[in-house]
Amino acid sequence: GAVVSQHPSWVICKSGTSVKIECRSLDFQATTMFWYRQFPKQSLMLMATSNEGSKATYEQGVEKDKFLINHASLTLSTLTVTSAHPEDSSFYICSVSGDRDHNEQFFGPGTRLTVL
Amino acid sequence: GQNIDQPTEMTATEGAIVQINCTYQTSGFNGLFWYQQHAGEAPTFLSYNVLDGLEEKGRFSSFLSRSKGYSYLLLKELQMKDSASYLCAVMDSNYQLIWGAGTKLIIKP
Numbered sequence: 001g002a003v004v005s006q007h008p009s010w011v012i013c014k015s016g017t018s019v020k021i022e023c024r025s026l027d028f029q030a031t032t033m034f035w036y037r038q039f040p041k042q043s044l045m046l047m048a049t050s051n052e053g054s055k056a057t058y059e060q061g062v063e064k065d066k067f068l069i070n071h072a073s074l075t076l077s078t079l080t081v082t083s084a085h086p087e088d089s090s091f092y093i094c095s096v097s098g099d100r101d102h103n104e105q106f107f108g109p110g111t112r113l114t115v116l
Numbered sequence: 117g118q119n120i121d122q123p124t125e126m127t128a129t130e131g132a133i134v135q136i137n138c139t140y141q142t143s144g145f146n147g148l149f150w151y152q153q154h155a156g157e158a159p160t161f162l163s164y165n166v167l168d169g170l171e172e173k174g175r176f177s178s179f180l181s182r183s184k185g186y187s188y189l190l191l192k193e194l195q196m197k198d199s200a201s202y203l204c205a206v207m208d209s210n211y212q213l214i215w216g217a218g219t220k221l222i223i224k225p
Binding site: 042043045046104105107 | 149156157158159160161164203212213215216217218
């Protein structure tokens, strides 16, 4: 399967600051990338779908001005949590989908965000 | 609305067999996925079913019945490392993945 990396693996920041999370597809060109959020003991919650070169499509209830997504190339997407607050503390996971078997999504290792 | 149901938690014994069920109601169907997720880690792909029947892959098998909106994941010869959450996800007509809440599987020696 595809190899997906995320950076950073974990981050602790103060309330009000912005945090950028990178998602990279290392071994194939990802036309579509997904950003998920997962709170403890809950399932994955899709935040947005981004396609290379176009604006991301956000799920209902996700603030696009707070969670900025940039899919600048076929191998890189970034999620910026602006003016983070403690309630934004969560596990953020990206996945990529390309022209592979079975429409499978390949997940990055996740980024643990803690906002103090 | 779209809905995926799976048990919240199951317990099984090392070396035994366990079956995790998943029922779904979605807008269209383009396949059903099973993922394994260890605590604090991202999900990893286990299986994909788009046609009715059983798909076997080593100790893990996955079954699908589209007419019943039903799937199960069968784990044989359970090992302690199989302790994890197992997520059922269905790809709908828009090729979006609809996720179940996951089943936490606890393996006891």
